[in-house]
Amino acid sequence: MAEFRHRFTVDYVDTxxxxxxxxxxxxxxxxxxxxxxxxxxxxxxxxxxxDMGVAIPRVEAHCRYLSPCTxxxxxxxxxxxxxLRDRSLRYGFRIHNRSEGKVAAEGWVTVVSIxxxxxxxxxxxEEFRRALTPYLREG
Amino acid sequence: MAEFRHRFTVDYVDTxxxxxxxxxxxxxxxxxxxxxxxxxxxxxxxxxxxDMGVAIPRVEAHCRYLSPCTxxxxxxxxxxxxxLRDRSLRYGFRIHNRSEGKVAAEGWVTVVSIxxxxxxxxxxxEEFRRALTPYLREG
Amino acid sequence: MAEFRHRFTVDYVDTxxxxxxxxxxxxxxxxxxxxxxxxxxxxxxxxxxxDMGVAIPRVEAHCRYLSPCTxxxxxxxxxxxxxLRDRSLRYGFRIHNRSEGKVAAEGWVTVVSIxxxxxxxxxxxEEFRRALTPYLREG
Amino acid sequence: MAEFRHRFTVDYVDTxxxxxxxxxxxxxxxxxxxxxxxxxxxxxxxxxxxDMGVAIPRVEAHCRYLSPCTxxxxxxxxxxxxxLRDRSLRYGFRIHNRSEGKVAAEGWVTVVSIxxxxxxxxxxxEEFRRALTPYLREG
Numbered sequence: 001m002a003e004f005r006h007r008f009t010v011d012y013v014d015t016x017x018x019x020x021x022x023x024x025x026x027x028x029x030x031x032x033x034x035x036x037x038x039x040x041x042x043x044x045x046x047x048x049x050x051d052m053g054v055a056i057p058r059v060e061a062h063c064r065y066l067s068p069c070t071x072x073x074x075x076x077x078x079x080x081x082x083x084l085r086d087r088s089l090r091y092g093f094r095i096h097n098r099s100e101g102k103v104a105a106e107g108w109v110t111v112v113s114i115x116x117x118x119x120x121x122x123x124x125x126e127e128f129r130r131a132l133t134p135y136l137r138e139g
Numbered sequence: 140m141a142e143f144r145h146r147f148t149v150d151y152v153d154t155x156x157x158x159x160x161x162x163x164x165x166x167x168x169x170x171x172x173x174x175x176x177x178x179x180x181x182x183x184x185x186x187x188x189x190d191m192g193v194a195i196p197r198v199e200a201h202c203r204y205l206s207p208c209t210x211x212x213x214x215x216x217x218x219x220x221x222x223l224r225d226r227s228l229r230y231g232f233r234i235h236n237r238s239e240g241k242v243a244a245e246g247w248v249t250v251v252s253i254x255x256x257x258x259x260x261x262x263x264x265e266e267f268r269r270a271l272t273p274y275l276r277e278g
Numbered sequence: 279m280a281e282f283r284h285r286f287t288v289d290y291v292d293t294x295x296x297x298x299x300x301x302x303x304x305x306x307x308x309x310x311x312x313x314x315x316x317x318x319x320x321x322x323x324x325x326x327x328x329d330m331g332v333a334i335p336r337v338e339a340h341c342r343y344l345s346p347c348t349x350x351x352x353x354x355x356x357x358x359x360x361x362l363r364d365r366s367l368r369y370g371f372r373i374h375n376r377s378e379g380k381v382a383a384e385g386w387v388t389v390v391s392i393x394x395x396x397x398x399x400x401x402x403x404e405e406f407r408r409a410l411t412p413y414l415r416e417g
Numbered sequence: 418m419a420e421f422r423h424r425f426t427v428d429y430v431d432t433x434x435x436x437x438x439x440x441x442x443x444x445x446x447x448x449x450x451x452x453x454x455x456x457x458x459x460x461x462x463x464x465x466x467x468d469m470g471v472a473i474p475r476v477e478a479h480c481r482y483l484s485p486c487t488x489x490x491x492x493x494x495x496x497x498x499x500x501l502r503d504r505s506l507r508y509g510f511r512i513h514n515r516s517e518g519k520v521a522a523e524g525w526v527t528v529v530s531i532x533x534x535x536x537x538x539x540x541x542x543e544e545f546r547r548a549l550t551p552y553l554r555e556g
Contacts, residue, residue, distance in 0.1 A: 008425075012452060012462060013300050013445050017184075017293040017349055018255075023197040023248075024166040024291060028430050031163075035429060035489060044489040045156075045429060058162040062201045068258075071295055072452060072461040109162075116157075119207075147286075151313060151323060152306050152441060154434040156488055161430045167291050174290060174350060183350040184290060210434055211313060211322040295462075296533075301475040301526075302448075305441040323434075336440040340479045346536075387440075394435075397485075 002134035004040070006033035007076045007098070010069050020068035026105045027061055030093045033077035034109075041131040049116055052125050056111040059088070063107035073099035080137040084129060087121045088112045092137065141273035143179070145172035146215040146237070149208050159207035165244045166200055169232045172216035173248075180270040188255055191264050195250040198227070202246035212238035219276040223268060226260045227251045231276065280412035282318070284311035285354045285376070288347050298346035304383045305339055308371045311355035312387075319409040327394055330403050334389040337366070341385035351377035358415040362407060365399045366390045370415065419551035421457070423450035424493040424515070427486050437485035443522045444478055447510045450494035451526075458548040466533055469542050473528040476505070480524035490516035497554040501546060504538045505529045509554065 008029075016022045038044050048054045069075055076096040083090040090110045097104040113124040147168075155161045177183050187193045208214055215235040222229040229249045236243040252263040286307075294300045316322050326332045347353060354374040361368040368388045375382040391402040425446075433439045455461050465471045486492060493513040500507040507527045514521040530541040 009453070009456075011445065011449050012294055013302060013448065015295040016290055017295070017297045018188075018194055018196065019295040020196070022291045023200055024163045024170075027163040027166070028428065031430065032428050036426070039426075039489060046487075046489055049157075055157055057157065057159070057207070058204055060201075060203050061162060062199075064199050065197055068196070070463070072456060072463055148314070148317075150306065150310050151433055152309065152439045155429055156432040156434070156436045158434045163430060167289065170291065171289050175287070178287075178350060185348075185350055209324075211317060211324055296466075296472055296474065298474070301478055302441045302444040305444070309441075327435075333435055335435065335437070335485070336482055338479075338481050339440060340477075342477050343475055346474070 001137060004033070004037045004079045004135060005076050006036040006079065007074065008032065010071050010073045010075055012071045015071050020070055023063070023065060026063050026065070026095055026107070027109070029075065029077055029095055030079070030091070030107070030109060033079045033093065034091060037079055037135070043128055043131060048128070053116050054122065054125060055114050055116045057114060058109055059112045060110040061107070063105055065105050067097060067100065067102040067104050069097045069104045073097055075104065081132050081135045082108055082137065084132060084136055086123050089124070089132065140276060143172070143176045143218045143274060144215050145175040145218065146213065147171065149210050149212045149214055151210045154210050159209055162202070162204060165202050165204070165234055165246070166248070168214065168216055168234055169218070169230070169246070169248060172218045172232065173230060176218055176274070182267055182270060187267070192255050193261065193264060194253050194255045196253060197248055198251050199249040200246070202244055204244050206236060206239065206241040206243050208236045208243045212236055214243065220271050220274045221247055221276065223271060223275055225262050228263070228271065279415060282311070282315045282357045282413060283354050284314040284357065285352065286310065288349050288351045288353055290349045293349050298348055301341070301343060304341050304343070304373055304385070305387070307353065307355055307373055308357070308369070308385070308387060311357045311371065312369060315357055315413070321406055321409060326406070331394050332400065332403060333392050333394045335392060336387055337390045338388040339385070341383055343383050345375060345378065345380040345382050347375045347382045351375055353382065357413070359410050359413045360386055360415065362410060362414055364401050367402070367410065418554060421450070421454045421496045421552060422493050423453040423496065424491065425449065427488050427490045427492055429488045432488050437487055440480070440482060443480050443482070443512055443524070444526070446492065446494055446512055447496070447508070447524070447526055450496045450510065451508060454496055454552070460545055460548060465545070470533050471539065471542060472531050472533045474531060475526055476529050477527040478524070480522055482522050484514060484517065484519040484521050486514045486521045490514055492521065496552070498549050498552045499525055499554065501549060501553055503540050506541070506549065
């Protein structure tokens with residue numbers, strides 16, 4: 001089983017007047033890690049979109065917020081695949097606040113494979129599924 | 140039972156390269172409606188934060204994406220209270236794409252009442268709870 | 279000479295840890311007003327993009343920040359055209375903080391007309407120029 | 418003379434429906450690099466804000482857009498100090514699209530030193546000025 005982690009620093013603009021990262025941004029952090037994972041496998045959205053005619057829009061997203069992060073803190077997103085189906089997949093993620101040694105948030109995001117020209121669900125490209133299989137982590 | 144709806148137009152910056160509103164932004168749309176509701180009741184975050192010493196950070200968020208929106212479309216957020224507890228409340232929301240006559244997304248967000256100086260859970264101010272009670276919608 | 283003003287409320291997510299609207303967001307406020315103006319004239323980006331094959335990407339942007347805004351404040355963007363050329367136009371904007379009766383920011387944004395398929399500068403559609411002419415305000 | 422460069426990958430959410438990075442985001446990219454520079458010198462906003470009682474809000478910002486970037490491209494922000502005064506400083510920046518070998522944007526941002534409790538201009542802390550001096554690059 002492979003594991004994927006992606007690390008970066010919290011931007012100032014990511015915080016709000018409460019001084020902490022806005023709750024919507026954890027979904028953006030998840031996606032930043034997702035793109036890094038896909039790039040590392042040779043499949044970024046561009047390749048999916050332009051070369052394979054497929055997009056993977058989100059159909060469901062969930063997050064629990066455990067401990068706030070603030071700007072200039074180092075964050076690490078741990079990312080895995082919770083379910084891998086024919087036309088959809090569910091990512092799991094956990095966001096670590098490395099500056100404080102705490103888990104900041106955890107959640108999951110379900111994406112569905114669509115034909116980009118018709119916006120209709122299609123089978124995920126087989127090589128894409130194969131590339132993600134090592135990241136499958138059972139419940 | 141009171142109902143709250145808040146209407147606005149999708150900004151260009153809210154869309155991404157797929158041409159549709161980025162999934163993280165539906166949580167921002169929810170919050171835009173939440174602030175409008177709280178303002179209409181005389182309780183915006185400012186009053187909560189500065190006058191009552193309370194903040195209501197998010198502890199859990201969930202969204203299902205049903206139909207994409209794009210820029211310049213008119214959106215309406217329908218907002219209600221699903222649960223009202225001593226120290227927390229769960230909002231329910233549904234985002235209507237009025238330009239297409241479709242439901243774009245629906246979800247819920249749980250917030251917890253904290254003392255803003257100690258970042259510790261406290262009982263929600265009674266008048267705040269009272270103001271929200273008419274928006275409670277069972278299951 | 280016509281005048282255009284667009285009013286809205288500052289979102290919580292627009293603020294940063296300093297408690298004020300992040301400087302990048304004033305450009306987004308400008309664009310929100312620009313889209314409202316173009317829609318009011320029957321030309322939103324969609325019509326420009328899809329029907330007329332033209333996009334108007336930004337080539338230069340400038341802003342002076344005069345007085346901070348914070349969340350839940352009412353803001354009004356005053357928008358006009360400073361220059362109207364064959365292939366480009368310069369908008370001028372002033373952002374009023376109505377909650378405090380102050381000018382929050384002022385600036386300008388230059389856009390260039392491009393053929394959307396070739397990403398090359400082209401003459402602005404004549405009816406688009408004509409629609410904007412009443413908003414031209416000399417220095 | 419010291420030089421500072423900060424490199425990262427364009428997020429999907431940074432693009433808009435035109436498929437390119439939204440013009441407001443180049444100011445966020447500038448700031449991301451600025452924070453990285455300040456951190457590398459031992460002065461992030463947090464230290465300025467909390468330890469030294471100073472904030473450096475933006476009073477003027479300018480950007481010229483030269484060549485668009487899109488998601489998953491590698492970007493490098495080159496950052497320097499153009500002017501260093503008693504109470505203000507002007508950063509210069511250039512954003513390189515490394516994936517295409519082009520300059521994407523260039524601009525400058527002027528910040529002013531304020532006392533964070535009174536929101537009034539104050540002399541910049543001497544050690545902060547000293548730390549930035551090597552990055553001063555004449556016109």
